[in-house]
Every structure is written in C-alpha cells, then in structure tokens.
Amino acid sequence: MSTPHSADVLAALRDFVARLDGLDPAAPLVGELVVRLGDGTERLPLRLPVARALTEALRGYHDPRDRGSCAHCATGRLDDDFVCRDCGIVNGLFGRTVAAFVAAAPEDPEPAQPRGIAPAGRPDGTLGD
Template sequence: MLWVTAPFDPAAVIAEFIDAVSPYNPHPEAAPVAVVGLRTAYGEDVFTLSDHVIRAMCRALESYRDPEDRGDCAGCGGRHLDENLHCRDCGRLHGVLGQVIAEHMRRAAADGEAPRPGGPM
C-alpha cells in the first residue's frame, strides 16, 4: 500500500494490475483487444491489454468508491461534501446537525423572524 502516500510510477500501477488479473484469464491465447501507449515522467511504456484485463477494469470501476465520496448535496446536487457533510459548492450542511439547522430556519421563517446566525436555536 505504498502507493497511498508515496509518489508512484503510473506505468508500474498498470503493470501491477495486469499482473494481478492475467493469471485468471480464461483465454490467454486470445489476441489483445487494445494496445495502450503511456508517457510519464518516468519514461514511456506500451501495454497490450486482453479482453480479460478490460473486463477486470470494468468490475474494479463498478466496485470503486472514492474515499472523498460522501454523497450528493441535497441543495445543489454537487458532489463535494467535506468531512463535516458541509457542501463546498453551496454551503448547505447535511447530516443530523444540518437537519436541525434547516428545521430551525424553517420555524424561524414561519414565525416571521429573521434567523440569527450563531443565535440560540
């Protein structure tokens, strides 16, 4: 898991993925379905990709969940909620605290009083 924190060679990551899934290719004799050239700061590489590798990429993508994915904003539909479930795009606060604040704002609006930021709820 060195790749999580250290700089890494993208070509090495692709080579590792191919090495990890290739032993399970049910048709290793089949011709590659793609040839991919890769130019990075470390140099240039060419990878031949089998149908099995591409299908493995599809399965990996289906099961992938980004650690930054905290759902969509109910206000603007954005996908940038921070660790406090605060939308970086429109400012809406989600979660239990967000619901409490939203309810307070609705009550205050219904009572005809302007909500006071930072005031008692």
C-alpha cells in the same frame, strides 16, 4: 523526468495486467495499453479480462473525499462535515436533525454566559506568567 509516483503507477499497471493474464493467457487480445508517465513508457497487452477489470475498477472507484452533492442546491459539493460548499446548508440525516433542533429551540432573550474555569486571582485574568 520520471518520479517515484510514475514508477509506482507503471509498476501497478504492469503487475495488474500480468496477474490477470496469468489466469487466462489465451484470452482474446483487444488492443494495447500504452502508458507514458514522466520519461517512462509502458506498452501492455490488453486482453479482454484485463479490459473488463480495468473498466470495472475505474467505474467503481469512489474517492473517500467525495461526500456527494448538495440535496438543497444540487450543484454544490459537500465538505467533510456534510456542509455544502456553495450554499452552506448541512445535508443528510445529520443536517435534517440539526435543522429540526434549531427550529424547535426557543428564542433565548438573554444569551447564555460562558461556562468554564473562573478567572485567576489577578484583575486581568492571567496567571501572571
């Protein structure tokens, strides 16, 4: 069964090949690109400029969700806050800055009291609603 996504992928590939083939229609044919998604199949001529462009695009793509690997354990992947999902260490310049700040902070024998809005006039601290 074809989905809107598979139709989009096929259309994008078809348009990409047509756009590049239009620039150099006499380029050497290196093969055929056959893409099957859902119940749709597309056979596209694969000329040398298209093959090069596809290779460059696929190798150069960087997923914006990929924050890299951990510099500490080398196997874990970083989350959006650059914290390693495996070892929990904060990485990069931000991580080094936080680590230096924590290391330089003196031990406080008395924990800080929370600051904020004073409790309401009722003994249980609610507003009565």
